[in-house]
Every structure is written in structure tokens, then in C-alpha cells.
Amino acid sequence: MTHADGTRDGGEVADVSAPRPGAHAVVVGGGLAGVTTALALADAGVRVTLLEGRPRLGGLAFSFRRGDLTVDNGQHVYLRCCTAYRWFLDRIDGAGLAPVQDRLDVPVLDLDRPEGRRLGRLRRDPLPVPLHLGRSLATYPHLSLAERAGVGRAALALKGLDLADPSLDDRDFGSWLAEHGQSPRAVEALWDLVGVATLNAVAGDASLGLAAMVFKTGLLSDPGAADIGWARVPLGELHDRLARKALDSAGVRTEVRTRVTALHRDGGGGWGVHIPGETLHADAVVLAVPQREAYDLLPDGALDAPENLLEIGTAPILNVHVVYDRQVLAAPFLTALGTPVQWVFDRTEASGLKEGQYLALSQSTAQHEIDEPVATLRERYLPELERLLPRSRGAEVKDFFVTRERTATFAPAPGVGRLRPGARTKAPGLYLAGAWTATGWPATMESAVRSGVGAAGAALGALGRSRGLLPDFFEEAA
Missing domain, CATH: 3.50.50.60 (FAD/NAD(P)-binding domain)
Incomplete structure (x- = not known):
């Protein structure tokens, strides 16, 4: 039969x-x-x-079980300008489970300030482009006044690039930024802060064409384009x-x-x-x-x-997962400077954890760490979290593990x-x-x-x- x-x-x-x-x-x-x-x-x-x-x-972009936890292999976010992925969520009746921020707001902690930890924010106002980011940039404490002014000039130059120009793909973003007056500090504290998370490459290793597409679409196309969405499940x-x-x-x-x-x-x-x-x-x-x-x-x-x-080429992403016996982070996520830690997300509710707090660290451009032993990563990242999150200093670590995606993305090289x-x-x-x-x-x-x-x-x-x-x-x- x-x-x-x-x-x-x-x-x-x-x-x-x-x-x-x-x-x-x-x-x-x-x-x-x-x-x-x-x-x-x-x-x-x-x-x-x-x-x-x-x-x-x-x-x-998947989940697995670890004891009583449901764990994502890595933290995935999207932006309001990601119209295709938003369509996909609507098509599978999942949009309500992965909402977008009402308004872009990213806490940025700098651990290397002489005066100690300092918090800055990247957020937008309800104003037209490019004024929607004007106040945030003008008060961003992690850059000098001259660096902030230089960022504004570079952003306007970036906005003028033609994404259809194939020659952009032959150049690296880092050289372009240097030509437009961006200091190493400005690259670290702003351009790479966004670019590493979206491109999985630092500016010097990224195609100018792809970087320009990310920044023009996400930050310079519509006031709400960069509002961040992520799965609450x-x-x-x-x-x-x-x-x-x-x-x-x-x-x-x-x-x-x-x-x-x-x-x-x-x-x-x-x-x-x-x-x-x-x-x-x-x-x-x-x-x-x-x-x-x-x-x-x-x-x-x-x-x-x-x-x-x-x-x-391919590029890896390392994800570090830490479960504490208590809450150590009040915000849903944050990013950091002056530390190996890049982005930290609270995954407590999504994972099903009933007591304590579960944090996921998303570490892009992880070529030098992707194969390191868990013990080595634990020795590196737990002290960094204590520097970043003072509440973690007296907390008990109930679990520490890593997930590795060695070929997480294609390498966005020139x-x-x-x-x-x-x-x-x-x-x-x-x-x-x-x-x-x-x-x-x-x-x-x-x-x-x-x-x-x-x-x-x-x-x-x-x-x-x-x-x-x-x-x-x-x-x-x-």
C-alpha cells in the first residue's frame, strides 16, 4: 500500500x-x-x-530546556524598522509576545570613568529626524562635547550616502569614520555600541555599505525606527x-x-x-x-x-547565562563600556524562573572567546558583573553556563x-x-x-x- x-x-x-x-x-x-x-x-x-x-x-533562534528553565540559545532583538520580521510575527500570531518599546531607551553604563560608574542613555524624543536624537546626543556623558558635535556631523554625512552605490561595500566602516573625524572613543562609545550588536563586527571589520544601511535605516529614517523589540517568551x-x-x-x-x-x-x-x-x-x-x-x-x-x-565568512556569538538567587538588575536590559560585558538582558520571566533572577549576556564578535572553557569564562564574567551590578556582589550564583554559536552570522566584511x-x-x-x-x-x-x-x-x-x-x-x- x-x-x-x-x-x-x-x-x-x-x-x-x-x-x-x-x-x-x-x-x-x-x-x-x-x-x-x-x-x-x-x-x-x-x-x-x-x-x-x-x-x-x-x-x-531557538530554545531548549535546562532543568526547570527554558533557555534561548542567544538573545535576539529586532527594531521597529524591521518590517519583515514584524510581518512574520503577525503572520504566526506572535506579535503580542514580542512587543516593541514605546520609545528607544538604552541604558549605557561606563565602568572606566575616573569618578566611578556613570550611567548614560541613548533615547529618542517625539521629534522629526534627526532632532529625535538631538537631546540624547547633546547630553550623552560618555563623549566629550567636541566628540558629540563630531558624531552629529558624521551622522549627516552618513545620511547622504547612497546605499545603492556598490563601491560602499568595498570600504570598511572604521576607515570612513576616521575620515569623518570620529575618535577611537566615539567609535567605542557610540558607533560600535550599535554596530557590534547589529553587524557582529567592529567598525574596522565591517562593510561600509552594510553599516550605512544599519545606521541610515535604524537611526536616520524615521523617529521610531530604532525602538527595540524582543520576545517576552x-x-x-x-x-x-x-x-x-x-x-x-x-x-x-x-x-x-x-x-x-x-x-x-x-x-x-x-x-x-x-x-x-x-x-x-x-x-x-x-x-x-x-x-x-x-x-x-x-x-x-x-x-x-x-x-x-x-x-x-562566518562570525561567532557567545552567550553567557547567569542565574542569581535574587534580583540584581532592575532594568530589562543594559549595555556597558569599559568591560568585556556587552549587552545584559533579564530573562527571568521568559525562562520560567520562579525565584531569583536569570541574566543573559550577549557577546558578539566573540572570535577570541568562543572556544574558551566555561571555568575561564566564569572567572572573567562574574567579577565584571559585580563591577557592573553592585547588587550582584552579595548574591549567590545558582547556575552559570554558556551557549556558543560558532557560525552565528555571516561576517559582514568589506x-x-x-x-x-x-x-x-x-x-x-x-x-x-x-x-x-x-x-x-x-x-x-x-x-x-x-x-x-x-x-x-x-x-x-x-x-x-x-x-x-x-x-x-x-x-x-x-
Whole structure:
């Protein structure tokens, strides 16, 4: 007996190479890019199968259990200007679980002041751009008066850059900042404060094109563009449970623990997608996997220069998790200067912790720490937290652990733009999605969702299906 999924009783592999009625798309990869692609295709009436090798959806933005805690592998935030990710949250009925600040407000503690710890804030006023940040910049205590004035001039120069100019990708942001009068202190206390968290690179290692995109879009496009949003629940609640519920409601067949081993062109002009025990026929295939995995699956001739995928570097993120027996941080998050600590988030309520406080430290650009032993990291970060948070000095550490994402993002180095492929390949019916593809954004949740919508749009066009249901931000990648 042959089942609807193409398998036969006894484990025999069924021949499913003949096309079935209606368009069928297979999406390989169940991260944000893959889930978005599947939802967009299904909303347009395409029959979709989503295949994910892990036992869960969500890619690198996921949760796991540690004792009684539900732990995110890392802290993920987004901005109000991230219209694609906000659309995704709406689509899975999760927007209320990851709200955005009413108004940008970031506490910045400097531990290296001669007079001791000093608190500054980056926040906006209800004024038009660029006046919305004027008062915050004018009173920012971590820069001198001359440095603050210089930041304003550099911001205006940045606003004048043309993001469509490909030459921006060939330059590094740090050199551009130096040319525009930015002192090392201004870079550390302002530009890298934002850039490291969004680009996962310091200014000197980042493409000017990507950095300009981040600052122009986030700080210089709309007064509320940089307001910060984050999940008040575990990421798995959004990117796995609610995403799977939305996929089920859309009629998507979702298979986890299912790894694609190969692709081939079949005799009917479509694709055969090989998984253990089964070969799926597809009229369209979207590879929504990391660039190295995509390289391994791509057939010959699909890209002019497939080796470019292997030249896209990766950058790690280290996350340090500390559970105290009492509250030591009153704010939902803060960032710091003069310490290895970058951003600290309160994850107590989201994790389900009933007593004490659970803090997550998100450490980008962690190339020199990513493989260090937990004991070494504990010796480094607990004293730094005591410097940063005086209440922690008498608190008991109930748990200390780390999570490591060695390939958390693609490296936004100068020249990376010409390595990032668009959604279309030269193989008819085969498309690419992922934060590393040519979305114009750095490796963020926003980029992943945009890539998924772009791949779905390209596939729908080739299948002769309407793209009218795609969200307003849709722009097809070449």
C-alpha cells in the first residue's frame, strides 16, 4: 500500500518522480527563512513540503530546556524598522509576545570613568529626524562635547550616502569614520555600541555599505525606527510552536529530523528531492540553509561562481547565562563600556524562573572567546558583573553556563556584498533563501524573513502564480 507521502508499507521507497496535480514546492530548511518561504508559498495556493534536519524549527533562534528553565540559545532583538520580521510575527500570531518599546531607551553604563560608574542613555524624543536624537546626543556623558558635535556631523554625512552605490561595500566602516573625524572613543562609545550588536563586527571589520544601511535605516529614517523589540517568551514559542501551528493551518507538510541528501532534475522538468527512504517530486525547490550546506546541495551550473558561497565568512556569538538567587538588575536590559560585558538582558520571566533572577549576556564578535572553557569564562564574567551590578556582589550564583554559536552570522566584511547571491539560480525552479543571501541587510532575523519572501516571490513568478498576497515590503532579489 502506498501512502500519501510516497512511502509504502514495509519501508520500501515509492516512485514519486511523476508530477502530481497542482504546483508542489519543497523548502529545505526550517529556520526563519524557510518557514517564511513556506508560508508565503502556501498562502498563494502552492502545495508545500518543509524539510528540517533538526528536531525543531527556528534555525539559530531557538530554545531548549535546562532543568526547570527554558533557555534561548542567544538573545535576539529586532527594531521597529524591521518590517519583515514584524510581518512574520503577525503572520504566526506572535506579535503580542514580542512587543516593541514605546520609545528607544538604552541604558549605557561606563565602568572606566575616573569618578566611578556613570550611567548614560541613548533615547529618542517625539521629534522629526534627526532632532529625535538631538537631546540624547547633546547630553550623552560618555563623549566629550567636541566628540558629540563630531558624531552629529558624521551622522549627516552618513545620511547622504547612497546605499545603492556598490563601491560602499568595498570600504570598511572604521576607515570612513576616521575620515569623518570620529575618535577611537566615539567609535567605542557610540558607533560600535550599535554596530557590534547589529553587524557582529567592529567598525574596522565591517562593510561600509552594510553599516550605512544599519545606521541610515535604524537611526536616520524615521523617529521610531530604532525602538527595540524582543520576545517576552522563549524563542521556541514563536519560531517553533507558533510557526508550526501557522504552517499546519496553511496546509504545509512539515517534516523535522529529515535531512536532504541530494537533488536531481527529473524527466518532467521538475526536481527530485532525496531524503532517507523517499524521493519527493517538486516543481520548485528553495534551499533555505546555511551557505555551506547550500553549496553542497547545488547542482552543477546552478550558480556562475558557487565557490563564492564558501568565501562568505562566518562570525561567532557567545552567550553567557547567569542565574542569581535574587534580583540584581532592575532594568530589562543594559549595555556597558569599559568591560568585556556587552549587552545584559533579564530573562527571568521568559525562562520560567520562579525565584531569583536569570541574566543573559550577549557577546558578539566573540572570535577570541568562543572556544574558551566555561571555568575561564566564569572567572572573567562574574567579577565584571559585580563591577557592573553592585547588587550582584552579595548574591549567590545558582547556575552559570554558556551557549556558543560558532557560525552565528555571516561576517559582514568589506566585499561580502558581491559574494551574496540573489534568490534565483540558473537552474530553473531552484531558489535560495537565508540571511546570507542578497537582501541588503546584515545577518539578522529581518534579513532571513526578507530572503524567504524574496525566494517565494521568485518561485511564484516562475510557477505562474499571483504574488499579490506577498507583504508590502516584498522586493524580489535578482
